[in-house]
Amino acid sequence: MNGHTHHTDDRRELQMARSMCCHCQSEMAGEYFCDRCVKVQPVSKDLDYFSCFGLPRRLAIDTQVLEAKFYELSRAFHPDFYQNKSDAEQSISLGNSAMLNTAYRTLRDPIQRAEYLLDLEAGAVKDIRTSPPADLFEEILELQETLDEFRESDRSSQHAATLRAKLHTDRTNLEERQRDMEARLQQLFGRWDALQDRGEATEQARAERTLILKDMRDILSNRTYVKNIVNDLVATIA
Amino acid sequence: MTRIVGIDLGTTNSLVAYMDKGTPCVISSRHERAMVPSVVALTDNGLIVGDPAKEHLTRNPERTVYSVKRFMGKSLADVQSELAYFPYTLTEKGGVIRIQLGEKSYSPPQISAMILKELKLRAEAFLGESITKAVITVPAYFNDSQRQATKDAGMIAGLEVLRIINEPTAASLAYGLQEKTQGTIVVYDLGGGTFDISILKLKNGIFEVLATNGDTHLGGDDFDQLITDLLLKDIRAQHGLDLSTHPDHMQAVRLQAEGAKIRLSETLKTTVSLDLPDGQGRFTRELTRDQLEALCSPLVERSLGPCRLALKDSGLNPTDIDEVVLVGGATRMPLVRQRVQALFGKEPHCDLNPDEVVALGAAVQADILSGGTTDMLLLDVTPLSLGIETMGGVMSSLIRRNTTIPASAKEMFTTYVDGQTGVDIHILQGERELAKDNRSLARFRLKVPPLPAGVPRIEVTFLIDANGILNVMAKDMRTGETQSIEVKPSYGLSDQEVERMIEDSFKFAADDVSARKVIEARLDAGALITTTEKSLADGGHLVPAEEVAKIRTALSALASAKEGTDPRAIRGRMADLEHAAKGLTVAMLDDSLKQGLQGKKISDVT
The missing domain is CATH 1.10.287.110 (DnaJ domain)
Known part of the structure; x- marks a missing residue:
């Protein structure tokens, strides 16, 4: 930015x-x-x-x-x-x-x-997510361990091949997760635009506005976090 | 508005072009072709440039500089691996390469300035006016130091460089002007020493660069080098001779290699042949296009990597590309055309002269700047990410590669220690994670008022201008005061050094002018000798024998004057010859009139 x-x-x-x-x-x-x-x-x-x-x-x-x-x-x-x-x-x-x-x-x-x-x-928020989002916590910790193990393994070994296969599966899952987040973002975008178009000044509209912005911020920061993990993963197994 | 010319300052050849009533044209001088070989030689008569200097490559290799563009904005360490190939001596002073010519040494911008000055003189002679402003092209993948060095060269040559423009985008301007194309085009530019790929979107006169990539050390020179190595190996095998220790013969081999490469774009096989030193006979071998392609294929493949990266950065697939345009002499090679066609799935365009299109585009950009062309606008990008070194020697990116320029980024700085009065900032360019793996552009010290740690707030603006060159400004957010920043380039000339070189160039201008006068007089003399000899052959029988003898005497007097270095003597003998041949000229005119009248009745003529 x-x-x-x-x-x-x-x-x-x-x-x-x-x-x-x-x-x-x-x-x-x-x-x-x-x-x-x-x-x-x-x-x-x-x-x-x-x-x-x-x-x-x-x-x-x-x-x-x-x-x-x-x-x-x-x-x-x-x-x-x-x-x-x-x-x-x-x-x-x-x-x-x-x-x-x-x-x-x-x-x-x-x-x-x-x-x-x-x-x-x-307002700009500087807090960049440094720990995995709650719903991905277990999955990502396990992935990090596999990545570390793979980095230290002998690439020609059978063990490395098994790890690589597992990492491929993890990658597919995470990419699926990314698509899911993007779909949810699209929904939020639509809701935001619709709310703006209505231009209501009610208490309810204000509450919805706050909620949409909060959800959007959460998903965007999770998305960035997952994206970095996937990039790291792709670079490691390439 | 004074006229602005467009200059293609190439590795192998350079050209100057101007806009003539909406059409860009290259400028050639009286007896020469438009292309000026980018070669500078130190002779007994001073420094000479272009075709006459090229002749010195084999005669005087230690004092003849070619491919100087490869050294622009570089340190000696950057070019260590190829030093052995250059017959002239390179040293370094203050992070800038120096080229030894006789007793003096010159920086690459000074050598480039000599080429620019030659182009300036040509343009002035052709247009009959003083030229002080120019647009100069550079490879798109040139970094900040290389761009700055090019700008310095222009200043040393007495030119105000109004814009540094990227070669492939310049080509797209010339191409777009002629073809009126809309859509997405790829410009594949393989020149003498550098390779660029640019992807552009052309729409309603806007030329928007989507992505650019390249290799500033890949070009025709590298092909020549591979062929040269092959020939040297052959000579060693056949004759037991190691020519790599003979600079003059090395250059002869290199020129043979270049010639063979050019011929093999037209034919399937060719013969290379050259004299060996000290009368040890002649080396001859055949070279086929297949052999050349097998040799050069890895280099051509190397150019495809940047092409794929540029596609990826622009978010496009090969099928999204509407047209592919080839630029640079090396794209004449059939192998290059095949590989480019295979990658993009389209037959590349080569209807514009690949040697001239960049200069033509520079002339178009010059016309835009002078307000002549108003319907075209080029939106170019910065080829490399710009950032600063942060804690732990990591590069923090501020302006990403392929960002449209002008581009700016702001960064806030503060202090970590009470009373700290300065913050050191190290500016980098490149795509790697660690600062040490990227190009160091400059370092500077930000002045900070002595205050408790964390209180000062200095906002630094990094701005890449339309030339792709970095400008740095700082502002104290507490007082609103702006601070001028003296940026010391890591691999470049300081402002003072450029100033001094401009002064030097005036001092040496007198020598240069006299050298130029000799060259011009020789060229004119050569032309007169040729035409007079032809007249003698065609019409010698029309005048008395003693007149023919007089002409012959004057001819040989001029021929010997031409070998000398006094331009006035040459001009004098030329006048003598013209005087001696006056009778012959009149007789030939009469004769041709008579011939024309023969067989015609008086009534037809009157």
Whole structure:
């Protein structure tokens, strides 16, 4: 995530504070360019990636629309088109392009998109899972032992072959588990979008929102944990 | 807006191109082809570049530098394994390779600058204006040090390098402009010394690179080396001679190897033949395409690994690729074409000249930067992951490979000890886990105000610009003050060193200019001798015998002046010859007019 996760719950206020052209100091209404002097403006640090592309905070995104908007903004910001401009404009173009590229990369991938939305809605959480999720605890401890045993074994022995076969089975099981988690995530994504679409401000809606975000965070961190285990496993038996 | 040219600074050959009313064109000089061999030789008349320097490869191997691109941004340790193959002497100073030429030594950027200067002069002569700005291409897989070294070379040559652009993506610009292609294309670029693979998505004028990979030490040179080794072994077996101790004969063998490789792309067998030293006879052997392919097959296979990695990184299968474009002279080899076709399941395109397409693309990018072309935009990626060394010597990745550039990452730093005034940061590039296995780019010391441990908060921004070059900025989050950071490159020239080399290049410019004048005068003299001899043969009977004798005298005077080093003497004898041959020229003109009129009635003519 490269630390591009600064945000504030009251970003509207911050955006207002910036509503002055940084070149001609006029009050401007334009989104990325000053209406008066037509010069590029730095994209506010507090503008979230969804707003940057003019998209609502939903987890189902039309990637064609996202791509088209990315290309459009690239044409607006890319340093190639600022070669003859002032140093200040060149520097803004560079910063905006870098931000735009990060935003596109984040929203293009459904998992990164969900992680980013979680950061926005519930704050960045640095706790990276270091122990297996409860429902996989036994299974993963056993797998770690098998992996250690395999690493120390003589690769040409019968014992190593048995261990390898077992690791293959474990891999299949874990991959099945990953697919399962992804399916559950998709469900949660759908529920989130539906809740947002309804836009209710009831106590019940707020409770559901909290629940969806919590479940999403749990599954995402479990998913990352299992993914790392599988990568390690694949690298070991390769 | 002053004109910006596009330059392909190649391992073997270099070219300069410009945009002429929406069409990119390569620039050739009066008597020469567009390609300038990337060779620099130190002669008694000073430093010379290109075709004339290439002649010195066998005559003067210790003082003739070729394939200098292989040393750009490298330390001596990086190239240890191949040192034995180069006849010139390499040393190292402050992490930068130095190439010994006579009494002086030069850094690779300085040698490259001489090639760039030659291209600059050609462009200036052709376009009739001063050229100070350029776009220069580099292999996509070049790391930060190699890119920086290329930029330094441009500055030393008196060029403002407005953009460093990747060779395969440059090729895609030229290709896209001509073919108006949409879809997913692969550019397979096997040049003289480097290999790149890039996968791009072309849509409505946007050229978005999805993934790139490569090998900065795989190219035509390596094929030549294998053939050279084979020939050397044969010579040893047949004649009991070890030519590897004779630099001049080694170069002759290498040139024979290169020639045979090129011929075998057209024919199925060829003969290699060269004189042995000290009149020990002649070595001759036949080489077939099958033999060449058996020899080079492992190298071609090596290029397919990066292709598969790039496919994987872009999340695509070979069936998703719409078109395959071949770039670089080495892709003329039928074996390369077969293997690429087998991997992607598509017949590769080779309708653009693989030697010129990169320079043409650089000219297109130059036109985009100068505001001429506005409908095309290249979105390139960084080829290697960028990170910093963390506790335990592990690399922590900040910007992953294949991230679209410009790209930035922010990292917060603090202190561990009360009153600590600095934090050492080590920047790395590469894909390995441990810092020591990756490329060290630079180290710098972050200044921190003396405060209790953990209180300072310094935000460091790592920004890779559109050239693929790293910029570092730091900001004290408590005071909001920004800090300029002096980054000392691990394997590169410092700003001061580049400054000094620019000054040096002005000092030596006078010598270079005189050497150039001699070369140009010789070329012009050669052309005049050829045409006069032809005129004598065709029309010698039209003028009196004494006039023919006068012409012959003037001819031999010019021929001997041409061997000398005084350009004014050469020009003088040229004028003498032109004067002596005036009668002959007039007589031949009259004659051709008469010939034209023969058989025609007066009424037809008037």
